[in-house]
Amino acid sequence: MKLFSPLRANGMTLPNRLVVPAMVTRLSGEDGFVNGPITERYTRFARGGAGLVVLEAMAVHGSKSGPLLRISGDEFLPGLRDLAARMHDAGPGRCAPQIIHFLKISRTGWRQRVNDLTIDEVRVIPGLYAAAAVRARSAGYDAVELHMAHAYTLSSFLSRLNARRDDYGGSLERRLRLPLETLAAVRAAAGQDFPVGVRFDGEECVKGGYTVDEARWIALALARAGADWLSISAGGKFEDALPRAGQPLYPYTGYSGERCMPGRNYPPAANLYIAAGIKAFLVQHGLGTPVVATGKIHTPELAESILGDGKADLIGMARPLLADPDWPRKVQSGRFDRVIRCCYANVCKAKDEHFQTVTCFLWPRGAINAPHSDDQTPPQWPGGDAALTVRAEAGRVSLKWQAATDNEAVYGYDIWRAVENGPPERMDAVPAGVCAYHDGGVVGGMRYRYGVQAYDLAGNRGAMSAEIEVLVPPGAPAGIQSGGQV
Numbered sequence: 360m361k362l363f364s365p366l367r368a369n370g371m372t373l374p375n376r377l378v379v380p381a382m383v384t385r386l387s388g389e390d391g392f393v394n395g396p397i398t399e400r401y402t403r404f405a406r407g408g409a410g411l412v413v414l415e416a417m418a419v420h421g422s423k424s425g426p427l428l429r430i431s432g433d434e435f436l437p438g439l440r441d442l443a444a445r446m447h448d449a450g451p452g453r454c455a456p457q458i459i460h461f462l463k464i465s466r467t468g469w470r471q472r473v474n475d476l477t478i479d480e481v482r483v484i485p486g487l488y489a490a491a492a493v494r495a496r497s498a499g500y501d502a503v504e505l506h507m508a509h510a511y512t513l514s515s516f517l518s519r520l521n522a523r524r525d526d527y528g529g530s531l532e533r534r535l536r537l538p539l540e541t542l543a544a545v546r547a548a549a550g551q552d553f554p555v556g557v558r559f560d561g562e563e564c565v566k567g568g569y570t571v572d573e574a575r576w577i578a579l580a581l582a583r584a585g586a587d588w589l590s591i592s593a594g595g596k597f598e599d600a601l602p603r604a605g606q607p608l609y610p611y612t613g614y615s616g617e618r619c620m621p622g623r624n625y626p627p628a629a630n631l632y633i634a635a636g637i638k639a640f641l642v643q644h645g646l647g648t649p650v651v652a653t654g655k656i657h658t659p660e661l662a663e664s665i666l667g668d669g670k671a672d673l674i675g676m677a678r679p680l681l682a683d684p685d686w687p688r689k690v691q692s693g694r695f696d697r698v699i700r701c702c703y704a705n706v707c708k709a710k711d712e713h714f715q716t717v718t719c720f721l722w723p724r725g726a727i728n729a730p731h732s733d734d735q736t737p738p739q740w741p742g743g744d745a746a747l748t749v750r751a752e753a754g755r756v757s758l759k760w761q762a763a764t765d766n767e768a769v770y771g772y773d774i775w776r777a778v779e780n781g782p783p784e785r786m787d788a789v790p791a792g793v794c795a796y797h798d799g800g801v802v803g804g805m806r807y808r809y810g811v812q813a814y815d816l817a818g819n820r821g822a823m824s825a826e827i828e829v830l831v832p833p834g835a836p837a838g839i840q841s842g843g844q845v
């Protein structure tokens with residue numbers, strides 16, 4: 360598989376094309392130091408076998424924020440150094456911190472905008488990134504990724520909504536100025552031979568923001584300036600964030616936030632057209648800069664077809680690898696059937712929003728990391744069957760089954776559904792302890808077939824329950840959501 364072929368970027372060899380894109384964990388304290396739980400989270404990712412693990416955004420400056428890692432001073436070096444060494448020991452992949460500068464926000468709803476920065480405040484930013492990149496290199500990281508996406512400073516300079524009247528705003532060329540100065544400063548300070556990637560929005564997804572049309576030119580400018588990879592994200596903006604009394608704005612609550620972390624209502628590879636458009640444009644201009652595509656890419660078939668079609672060079676999987684960091688290892692050994700599969704319920708996103716430790720709702724209750732097991736014995740249904748009952752009423756189907764048993768522990772249940780004569784598709788999952796589900800995404804007059812399958816900590820799947828067919832009666836009661844555990 361191309362997915363498991365190596366990729367070279369500025370002297371760094373990634374053993375495969377799978378990337379854990381940056382994902383804030385909220386495991387650090389407000390002091391910003393690496394701690395035990397952070398180390399556990401990242402060594403877990405490394406052990407799972409991803410080719411590149413990008414560590415969550417770390418601040419390059421000292422501005423106050425909630426729990427966030429920091430790389431803004433030498434006092435953070437011992438912890439960062441220890442973490443890099445442990446990640447290298449744990450797995451075959453490379454590791455790179457994402458480094459970030461953000462503007463101030465307050466609980467009153469006020470936020471600092473690029474227009475508010477004095478020219479002196481603008482001019483110090485490249486140096487802050489450069490110093491952070493030098494620290495990353497000296498701490499033993501293989502590369503660094505500059506955060507130019509979402510609601511943060513460099514993204515806000517790139518934004519089509521950046522209306523500064525000086526050399527740093529207005530036209531595309533001026534909006535690119537600070538990001539390019541930052542890239543140049545990082546290069547100069549950290550060395551030409553130190554790989555430097557850039558993450559930026561391929562579409563802002565807010566009214567008046569740029570789309571892939573202009574992002575192609577941004578990509579071209581960054582690639583020509585020597586970025587070693589371009590990781591394409593989308594949205595995540597303050598402009599459409601929902602204000603909540605007494606809370607600082609969280610830039611993922613509006614439509615642009617949905618586009619950044621597309622939920623279960625979005626199709627697979629929802630943002631692929633953006634990365635593919637950028638990749639094609641770079642190729643057309645003779646540039647081979649690797650492009651990372653991310654956003655609801657989950658199956659090996661989908662990932663492989665994206666690489667095979669040349670739509671991207673690397674596949675980012677954030678929530679799927681949070682759900683199961685062993686995805687790369689399992690798929691490489693031909694065991695996708697053992698992967699614990701993300702269902703894009705976005706509980707992780709909600710936790711981030713509320714400054715709570717980011718966990719996956721499929722993990723065992725109370726766990727702060729994904730479990731690991733090499734057990735081979737699948738769960739069983741007591742008495743040999745799930746005793747699945749399926750009840751259809753107007754607008755909704757309700758499922759109930761009996762709990763499975765396992766030699767280690769039952770971890771969860773996959774819910775399968777087939778529509779009319781179509782093939783069964785896995786539509787959702789619920790954690791162990793939940794033995795009921797409702798499907799509010801049904802249409803009256805149609806037939807559906809349902810099945811349930813238990814899985815254990817290692818992802819071994821037990822036997823599928825007997826399949827039950829129902830005809831949904833016409834009419835729809837009010838207030839039913841489409842899908843969810845009961």
Ligand SMILES: Cc1cc2nc3c(=O)[nH]c(=O)nc-3n(C[C@H](O)[C@H](O)[C@H](O)COP(=O)(O)O)c2cc1C
Pocket residue numbers: 380381382383384415416457506508558592619620621653654655656675676677678679707708711717
């Ligand atoms: C909890 C959480 C935290 C995230 N933190 C970051 C971050 O620090 N930097 C970043 O560039 N993207 C961040 N993202 C966005 C992801 O890297 C990724 O682009 C997004 O989740 C879509 O990919 P996926 O469908 O594979 O999850 C975060 C996403 C989640 C769910």
